[in-house]
Amino acid sequence: FGGRLGLADEREDTKATHQPWQRAAGDVAAADDQYPFHRSIISRTMSHRISLQPGNHSFEADDDQTVLEAALAAGLLLPHGCRDGACGACKGRVLEGEVEHGEHSPGALSEAERAEGLALFCCAKPLGDVMVQARSVTRAGDIQVKKLPCRVQKLERLAEDVMRIELKLPSSENFAFRAGQYIDILLADGQRRSFSIANAPHDARHLELHVRRIDGGRFTGHVFETMMEKEILRFEGPLGSFFLREDSARPIVLVAGGTGFAPIKGIVEHAIRLGLQRPITLYWGARRRDGLYLDALARAWEEVLPGLRYVPVLSDEAWAGRGGLVHQAVLEDFADLSAHEVYVCGAPAMVDAARASFHSERGLPEDAFFADAFTFAQPSAR
Template sequence: MTHRISLRPGDHHFEAADDQTVLEAALAAGLLLPHSCRDGACGACKGKVLEGEVDLKPHSVGALTDAERSEGYTLFCCARPLGDLVVQARNVSRADDIPVRKLPARVQRLQRLADDVMLIDLKLPASEPFQFRAGQYIDILLADGQRRSFSIANAPHDASHLELHVRRIDGGRFTAHVFETMKEKEILRFEGPLGSFWLREDSARPIVMVAGGTGFAPIKGIIEHALHAGLQRPVTLYWGARTRAGLYMDELARGWEAALPGFRYVPVLSDEPWDGRQGLVHQAVLDDFADLAQHEVYACGAPAMIDVARRSFCAERGLAEDAFFADAFTFAQPTN
C-alpha cells in the first residue's frame, strides 16, 4: 500500500510505501530534505507533521525530545507514514541534478594526519565522471553489505579523486583495516554523493562554520570550493578538538586567512592548556556573537555538539532554523 505525502514549503507531492520512511520516499522522488546520519541520532531531518500520523522507530532523545514530539515534530529518517501526510521541512530542494551512483575507486595514497586520523585519497575511474557538491559524503560499501559513511574533504572542481579523513574507532572493523592492513592500490566500492550539507551559494549572509574533530573534513571541502569560486562573504571557522593533535590540519586552516578575503579561523581546545581559545567549540561562537539573526551556520561533528549548537544558536542568538545546516557524525556499532 502507498501513501501520498505532501511536502511544505512548496507544492511537492510524492508516494511512500508502508516500509519506507518519509526521507527514503522523498529521496526516491528526487526531493532532497535536510539529513545526515539516517538513523535517528543527529536531528538534521527534523520536521513537522501537519496532517496525518507516522510510526516513529527508535531514535536518540537528544535528536527529538518528548516536548517536540508533542508539538508535532518527527524525524523523517525514522518516520513511516500510517496514511496520507502533509509534512513541513526546513529546506526542500531537488536532488535530480546530481545522480547518486555506485562506483569503484582505488586507494592511491594513505597519510597519517594524527595518531587516530588517516587521510585516504581515492582515485576515481577516468571513464566514470563523478559529480558532487562540496560538503557531501559517500558510503563505503563493505563486502557483507554494511556501509561506512565518510565526508568528502576536497572540492568538486578537483573531481578526479576523493579525499576522506577517517578517525580510528575502538572496535571498528573498517577503521581497524584502514589503520592496520589497508594498502595503496586497494579497490573500494562506494555510493554517493549523499547528504544535504553544502554551501548555499544563492545567499549573501555572513557564514559561521563549526567543526568538531574530523567534522573538519566537509568544512575543508566547502572552503576549498569557496576559494575556487571567489566567494566574497565573510566566513568565520571554529574548529574544536580535545588536544592540539586533533587540529590535524591547523597550518592549512591558518593559511586560509591570507587566501580568502574576510576569512577568520578560531581553533578551540577543550582538554589541553594552551595560549589559544579553550572550552567547548559552540560556546566560543556564543562568546563571540551576540546576534546570529543575519548569519548562516554550517556545523559538522558529533550529534551532541550539533544538537546543542542548533538549540543555543537559534534560541539564544536569533539564528533562523532554516539557516542552520548540519552534518552529524555517527559511528557504526562494532560487530564481532
Template sequence: MPFQISLEPGGQRFTADDDQTILEAALAAGLVLPYGCRDGACGACKGKVVSGEVDLGPVSTGALTDADRAAGLTLFCRAHARSDLVLEARDVRRTDDIPLKKLPCRVQRLEHAADDVMIVELKLPATETFRFRAGQYIDFLLSDGRRRAFSIASAPHQAEHLELHIRRVEGGTFTGHVFGDMKEREILRFEGPLGSFSLREDSRRPIVMIAGGTGFAPIQSLIEHAIHIGLERPIALYWGARTRAGLYRDELARSWEQALPGFRYIPVLSDAAPDDDWTGRTGLVHEAVVQDLPDLSGHEVYACGAPAMIDAARRDLVARCDLPADRFYSDAFTFAADSSR
C-alpha cells in the same frame, strides 16, 4: 498502497509506498529533504506532521526527544506513511542532475595526520564522472552488506580524487582495518553522493562554520569550494579539538586567511596538554562563537562534528545569539551500534 504526501510551505507533492520511508520516497521523486545519517541518530531530517499518521521506526532519543514527539515532530528517515500526509519541511531542494552512483575506487594515498586520524585519498575510475556538492558524503559498501559513511573533504572541482578524514574508533571494524591492514592500491566500493549538507550559494549572509574533530572534513570541502568559485562573503571558522594534535590541518586552515577575503580562523582546544604550549582559545568550541558573536540574527551557521556538539551549538546559538533556527545547517557524525566506523 501508495499514500499522497504534501509538503509545506513549498507545496511539493509525491507518493510513498508502505515499505518506503518518507525520505526514501522523496528522494525517489527527485526531492531532497534535509538529511544526514539516515538511521535515526542525527536529527537532521526532523520535521512536523501537520496532518495524517506515520509509523516511526527506531530512533535515538537525542535526535527526537519526548518534547519533539509531543509537538508533532518526526524523523523523515525513519517514518513510514500510514495515511495521506501533510508535512512541514523547510529547505527542500530538487535532486537536479547529480546522479547517485555505485563505483569502485583505489586507495591512492594514506597519511597519518594524527595518532587517531588517517587521511585517505581515493582514485576514481578514469572512465567515470563523479559529481557531488561540497559538504556531502559517501558510503563504503563492505562485503558483508554493511556500510560506513565518511564526509568528502575535497572540493567538487577535485572530483578525480576524493579525500576522506577517518578517525579511529575503538573496536571499529572498518577503522581498525584503515589503521591496521589497509594498503595503497587496495580496491574499495562506495555509493554517493549522499546527504543534504551543502553551501547555500544564493545567499549573501555572513557565515560561521563550526567543526569538531574530523568534522573539519566537510568544512574543508565547503571552504575550498568557496575559494574556487570566488565567494565574497565573510566566513569565520571555529575548529575545536581536545589537544593541539587534533588540529591536524592547522596550516591549511591558516592559509585560507590569505586565499579567501573576509575569512577568519579561530582554533579552540578543550583539553590542551602541557606540552601543547597553547596560548589560543580554550573551552568548548561553540562557546567561543557565543562569546565572539552574540548577535547571529543575520548569519548562517554550518556545523559538523559529534551529535552532542551539534545539539549544544544549535540550542545555544538559537537561544543566546538569536540565530534563526532554519539557518543552522549541520552534519552530525554518528556511529551505529556495531561500532560501524
C-alpha cells in the same frame, strides 16, 4: 578499473544491507518474476501516499521506508544530514496522518516537538497516507546519486588516529557533488560506512576522506591495519544536504569538532575556488593539539581567502589559544547570529548544544542552521 560527504568518523551503521526502498523494490521484482499476478497485491499492501509541501509533491512510500528515503527515491531533495536521527537537519511537520517516529536523539527532536506535530523525516515512517511539510524541497537536478568503484590512490596518516584516504574515480564516470556532502562506503556484506568528502567539487576525479580509528571498528581497523594502495572499494553518493549555500549573502560561521573538519575543509576550499567574498569564521574544536591535525592548512587559509578568520579551540589541554567547548567560543564571539548562516559538523552532543544555544541565545533562524552529526559504528566482535 581493472581486476563516504563523510561522516568523518565511522558512523553507526543503521543501514544493515541496502536502503529499505532498494530492498522493497527488489522483493517486488522477485515476486513479480515468479508470481506476476501478485504484483498489484504487493503494491497495495506495502505502499502509502505521501503529500509533500511546499510544492504540492506526491509520491509513494513502502511500509519499511522513511519519509526521507521515499522522497529521495522520487527525486526530491529534503534537508538532511546524518540519516540516523542525530543531527535534526531533516526536521519537518506532519500536517495530516500519523508516522512512526523511530529511534532518534532527544536533542534532535524533543517530546514537546513531537507533540506539536514535528518529526525527523530520516527515521519517521508513515503509518498510512500522510501530508508533511519540509523546510525546503528541491529537485535532485543534475547531481545524481551513483554507485561506483574507486581505487585507493594514497594513504596518509594525519595523526595517530586519523588517516587521510585519497580515492581515484573511474575516468569514464562523471561524478558531481556539493561541497560538504558525504558518501557511503559499501562493504562486502552490504553494510555501509559514511564519510564526508573533504575536498572541493572542482576536483571530483578524486575524493578525500578523513577516517578516525575507532577501537574495534571493523572498517577503520581495516584502514589502519591492512588497507593497501590500489585497493578497490565501492561507494554510493553524493549524499546529504549539508553543503555550502552559494546563493546566500549571509556571513558564514563554520564549526567543526574533531574529524568533523573534513566537510568544513571541502566547504572552505570551494569558497576559495569561488573567490567568495562573504565573511567566514571557522572554529575547529579538539581535545588536544594533535586533534587539530591540519592546523597549518587552516591557518594558511587566512592568507588565501580575505574575510576568513580561523579560531582553534582545545578543551582538554592548556595552551596559548582558546580553551573550552567549541560552541561556547562561538557564543563568546557573537552576541547576535540572526543575520548569519551556521554550518556545524561533529558529535551529536556538540551539534545539539550548538543548535539549542545558537537559536535560543543568539537568535539564529532555524533555516540558517545546517548540521551533520556523526555517531560511531558498533565495534565488531573479537
